[in-house]
Amino acid sequence: MNMQSKWTQIAILVALIVILPVFFPSGYYYRVGALIFVNALSVVGLVILIGFAGQISLGHAGFAGIGAFSCALLPVHFGLHPAIAVLVGALLSALIAGMIGRPILRLQGYYLAVATLGFGVLMSMVLTNERELTGGPDGMRVADLGLREVLRDMGLKLSGGEFWYAMCGLVLVIGVWVALNLYNSPTGRAMRALHGSEVAARTVGIDVASKKLQAFVISAIYASVAGSLLALQNGFITPDVAGFMHSIEMVTMTVLGGVGSILGAILGAAILTLLPQVLTVFAEYEQLVLGAVMILVMIFLPRGLLPSIAAKLRGRGE
Amino acid sequence: MKSFTTTALATLIAVGAVSAAQAEIRIGVSVAATGPAAFLGDPEAKTIEMLVEELNANGGINGEQVELIVYDDGADPNKARTFATRLVEDDEVVAIIGGSTTGTTMSIMDVAQEEGIPFISLAGAIAIIDPVREYVFKTPHTDRMACEKIFTDMQARGISKVGMISGTDGFGASMQAQCKDVAGNFGVEIVADETYGPQDADMTPQLTRIKNTDGVQALLNPGFGQGPAIVTRNVHQLGIEQPLYQSHGVASDGFIKLAGAEAAEGVRLPGTALLIAELLQEGDAQREVVQGYKAAYEAKYGESVSTFGGYAHDAFALMVDAIARAGSDDPAEIRNALEATAGLVGTTGTYTFSAQDHLGLDLSAFRMLEITNGGWSAVE
Numbered sequence: 001m002n003m004q005s006k007w008t009q010i011a012i013l014v015a016l017i018v019i020l021p022v023f024f025p026s027g028y029y030y031r032v033g034a035l036i037f038v039n040a041l042s043v044v045g046l047v048i049l050i051g052f053a054g055q056i057s058l059g060h061a062g063f064a065g066i067g068a069f070s071c072a073l074l075p076v077h078f079g080l081h082p083a084i085a086v087l088v089g090a091l092l093s094a095l096i097a098g099m100i101g102r103p104i105l106r107l108q109g110y111y112l113a114v115a116t117l118g119f120g121v122l123m124s125m126v127l128t129n130e131r132e133l134t135g136g137p138d139g140m141r142v143a144d145l146g147l148r149e150v151l152r153d154m155g156l157k158l159s160g161g162e163f164w165y166a167m168c169g170l171v172l173v174i175g176v177w178v179a180l181n182l183y184n185s186p187t188g189r190a191m192r193a194l195h196g197s198e199v200a201a202r203t204v205g206i207d208v209a210s211k212k213l214q215a216f217v218i219s220a221i222y223a224s225v226a227g228s229l230l231a232l233q234n235g236f237i238t239p240d241v242a243g244f245m246h247s248i249e250m251v252t253m254t255v256l257g258g259v260g261s262i263l264g265a266i267l268g269a270a271i272l273t274l275l276p277q278v279l280t281v282f283a284e285y286e287q288l289v290l291g292a293v294m295i296l297v298m299i300f301l302p303r304g305l306l307p308s309i310a311a312k313l314r315g316r317g318e
Numbered sequence: 319m320k321s322f323t324t325t326a327l328a329t330l331i332a333v334g335a336v337s338a339a340q341a342e343i344r345i346g347v348s349v350a351a352t353g354p355a356a357f358l359g360d361p362e363a364k365t366i367e368m369l370v371e372e373l374n375a376n377g378g379i380n381g382e383q384v385e386l387i388v389y390d391d392g393a394d395p396n397k398a399r400t401f402a403t404r405l406v407e408d409d410e411v412v413a414i415i416g417g418s419t420t421g422t423t424m425s426i427m428d429v430a431q432e433e434g435i436p437f438i439s440l441a442g443a444i445a446i447i448d449p450v451r452e453y454v455f456k457t458p459h460t461d462r463m464a465c466e467k468i469f470t471d472m473q474a475r476g477i478s479k480v481g482m483i484s485g486t487d488g489f490g491a492s493m494q495a496q497c498k499d500v501a502g503n504f505g506v507e508i509v510a511d512e513t514y515g516p517q518d519a520d521m522t523p524q525l526t527r528i529k530n531t532d533g534v535q536a537l538l539n540p541g542f543g544q545g546p547a548i549v550t551r552n553v554h555q556l557g558i559e560q561p562l563y564q565s566h567g568v569a570s571d572g573f574i575k576l577a578g579a580e581a582a583e584g585v586r587l588p589g590t591a592l593l594i595a596e597l598l599q600e601g602d603a604q605r606e607v608v609q610g611y612k613a614a615y616e617a618k619y620g621e622s623v624s625t626f627g628g629y630a631h632d633a634f635a636l637m638v639d640a641i642a643r644a645g646s647d648d649p650a651e652i653r654n655a656l657e658a659t660a661g662l663v664g665t666t667g668t669y670t671f672s673a674q675d676h677l678g679l680d681l682s683a684f685r686m687l688e689i690t691n692g693g694w695s696a697v698e
Contacts, residue, residue, distance in 0.1 A: 028407035031400055129486055137488035138420045138443060139395060160432070161403065230396065235428050238395050238421040276397070277404070280389055284352060 006180040009263055013176055017169040021162075030161030032277060034233060037168035038226050040269035041175050043253045044262055045222025048179055050251070051259040052188060053215035054195030055105060056113050058247050059120025063093045063220040064227030065127055065242025068142075069134060071231040075143040082145050086228040090221045097220035098213065105212040120247045127239035139238030142231045164233045171229060172266075175222060179262055182218070191215050223250070252290075256297055258304025267306050342382040343647050345370075345637065346389075346405030348416040348426060349440065349630075353392035358418040361627030362440055363388055365611075366415065368618050369634045379642050387411060391422050398422035402429035412647045415633045417441050418626075420488055427454050436640070436653040438633040440626070443492055447676040453653055455676045457632040457666055459683060461493035461540070462500060464566045467588040467684040468538060469497075469504035471697065472563070477535040481510035481528035481560075483521065483549060485541030489567050490516075493540035509534055516543060521552045529558055536560050542567030547576035554581035561586065569593055569687070570624050579692030586697065588684040592628045592665045594694050608665050625666075632664030 017037075024030060042064060049055050070089025074080040080088065104115045127134050134140060148163045158166070182188045190211045194201035202208050231237040240246065249272065257268025272290070279286045301308035347366055350359030370386045378384055387409050391398040398417065405411045406429060413436045417423030420443040427446065430437035431453050439446050439456040446456050472480065480501070484494035494513070501508055510531040512524035528534055537560055539549045546568045553562050562585050564573070569589035574582050591604040595612045598605040611631050615623045639662055641647065644655035659671045659678065667683025686697040 026407040028404045031403040031407075035396075035400065131486075131491050136486075136491050138445075138492060139424060141424070161407070234396060234399050234425060236395060236399075236421075236424045240394055240396070240421070277400070280401075284390075 006177075006184065009180060010173065010177055012263065013266070014173055017173070021165070027159055027161045030159070030165040032273065034161070034164040034168045036266075036270045036273045037165075037172040038229050038233070039250070039253060039273050040266040041168070041172050041229070042223045042226040042250050043257070043265040043269045044172070044175050044179050045219035045226075046250055046254040047259060047262055047265045048182065048191075048222070049215045049219035050254055051261070051265075052183065052195060053191040053212055055212055055215060056109075056251070057116040057216070057219070058113050058244075058251060059116035059118065059123070060219065060223045060250050061242050061244070061246035062120040062123030063097065063223035064230070064246065064250075065123050065239065066093045066096065067224030067227030068231035068237045068241045069127060070224075071228045072140050072142045072237050073133065082143050082232060083147075086225060086232075089228050090224045093220045093224035094217050097217045101213045101216040102209070105209065105216060117244070117247070120242065120244060124239055124242040124244065127242050134239065137239060139236060139240075142235050142237055144235065145232050164229075168229055168233070171225065175225075176262055176266075183262075187211065187214060252294060256294065256305060258307040261304065261306045264304050264306030268304065271305075342385065343379055343641060344385045344387060344409060344411040345634075346387045346402075346409060346411035346414045346416075348389045348391045348398055348401040348405065348414065348422070350393035350418040350422065351388075351390040353390075353394070355393035355418050357624075358440070358626045359390070359393070361615075361624045362416075362418060362630035363390075364619055365615060365627040365630040366634050368615060369631065372614070373638065379638055380645065382647075384638075391416075391418075393419050393422060395421040395425040399425035399429060402426040406430070406433045406435055411435065412649050413437070413637050413641070413652055415440070415630065415637060420446070420492070423456075427451065430454060434653075435649045436637070436656050438637060438656075440629045440633060442489065444496070450674060450676050453649075455636070455656060455671065455678075457629045457636070457664065457669070457677075459566065459666065459679055460496070460677065461489070461565070462496040463679070463681060463684065464493065464588050465497035465500050465540075466504070467681055467686060468563050468565075468586075469501060469506050470681070471586065471588075471686045472506055472536055473504050475536075475561070477561075478505055479507050479509045479533045479535045480538050481512075481531055481534040481536075482508050482538045482540070483510075483512040483514065483524050483528060484539070485516055485543070485545045486513050487516040487541065487543065487545075489565075490541035490545070493565055493567070497538065497540060514541075514545060514549075516541075516545060518545065519548065521545070521549050522556065525549070525552050525556055525558065529556060534560060536563060538563045540565045540567070544576065547573055550577040550585060551581045554578075563587060566590075566625065566684070571622055574689055574692055579689075582689045582692070585689045587687055589687045589694070590625050590628055590666045590683070591685060592623055592625055593687060594685065594696055595623075597694070597696060603663055603668060604665065607663050611665055628665035632666050632669065635664055636662060636669060 067089040071082050071085045074085035075082050107115050128137055190206045194208050194211055198208055253268040253272045254265050258264030276286055349362045351363045370384050374383050389401040391401050414430055415438050417426045417439040420441045423439040423441040423446055431451050436453050442458050442461055444460040444462050484490045510528045514521050539546050546564050564585055564587040566588050591608045595608045612623045640652050640656040644651040657671050662669045667679040669678040671678040687694050688697050
């Protein structure tokens, strides 16, 4: 697979984020943009897990839930600043991913999928049922980040939408930069090697278990930060964020765009975030269209949108 | 494929442009028309669509047509916030109705309050209007009021020891907490407090525990969906003789069908006038509104009305009344007119808003109903 040079990809991404607002007719588009960036961030994490290391997770919304509720709970109960809460949430997600990852990642294929799914469902149940703490299905409010006010005092006046567009865009660029660095690092190469063949990877001296665990932990951190950003942006959070459907959505975005391609994953996130907005007129058929898109992509572009199209353009086909 | 997509997109844009061109007064709606809360959002969306048609056919508000923009948030708070932003920023509506669930309401509420757009919620929780937010109103009673109505009835029957079994869904859990909170004011003691998951298929163990608790004089079941129907059947199967109270969450004919007329016999619950439309006495303030809405809805859609559609009916009536009185489509003026609403008769009750009260209903809006012979009757 051809990963164009790191800086080209980052430049394309930054250019898009900066230039697109010129064409925004109203503030609502900033909101959609910010949502795309948040989704893209968790999807980039999944690219590391699925695309690099070749492991599957159907429970990553669980980590998004940890990140989101860290932002909601820590400021209330421990008086932490929301920005610190994002970091604590990410750390917590990493710890939990590290703990459950070791036994879970011994499994493969369907078994791994089901085990991660179990984790996701568990998180969602805890968040839903621990009513005293999390507010249950009615959710709870999330403290304001406060950064917008700081910027305003410095003379930079941004609307809520503009601020979150910039903030999420910035975090996404950092996330992509980290992921691209990882891709070309020894660790990244080891992950990709075990993706190709675990036996071969082990033979050349790669610690397969620890590389898998690293990929799992890193992707959990991505999901957690994305969850935090979502919570802070919405100012309100319910356990839906940790729900099973959210996990599926993340994997769908990853697969749609192309599991091995970071820009592709962002494209996948963009399409699946935009589609429900475009299809509001046909709201009842939304799921149907989503399903049809997925099936068509899997049949005709099995490597995902971006890699397949890129290959076709180069005239090499599948 | 490509040309098909382009055509579809072009059509979409064209449809949008045409409807925008006719816009006069724009009202935005975001409800859960599909998804887990579709039983709330579906009748709500249908009701408002029907009322807008009626209104426009009769000349609109002060001669101006109303354009309705409806989004389906699928009960997802994240989507609801996006749609609320879209309604305010992109569609430039002057008012929003919606938020079928408490979660979606909380999301829409922040946008409405921030942007200064009047918003009437269709969800139950007391947190929506307490503390009062300038631009946020709601039409359904709170679960706290349902508890009070039930305990008032219990008091009248001389019941003081109650066994409670609640769903762990949002509705059930919230009402459970509220009921425990107010029980003392009515001299009622909760002697047993059991819960069940929203997907559970059998509540016999919990009910057996309640049955074996000393001195239980009545059962109370806060919850909605299938749970309460199963509880009702299990109570019947276990031969528990004490009266069973359900919540307003199951105040629909579907509940009687699900529980079975035999098991549901004698079950009491607080409901709105809508459920007993035919039984309303001549001279009842709500009679005309309730029967009118019921007849129109059932004629148009061929399905029976629900309390939830009634909430939407009232929200729309309140909004139209406020816009008419404000005589302008300035959101701030609509809000002021809305807060000055006095004595507007709806299907749920008679609304009188004030600066301190953005629900505007009292306990008289609830009617204590009893299921007899597979139908509803009013408890006097």
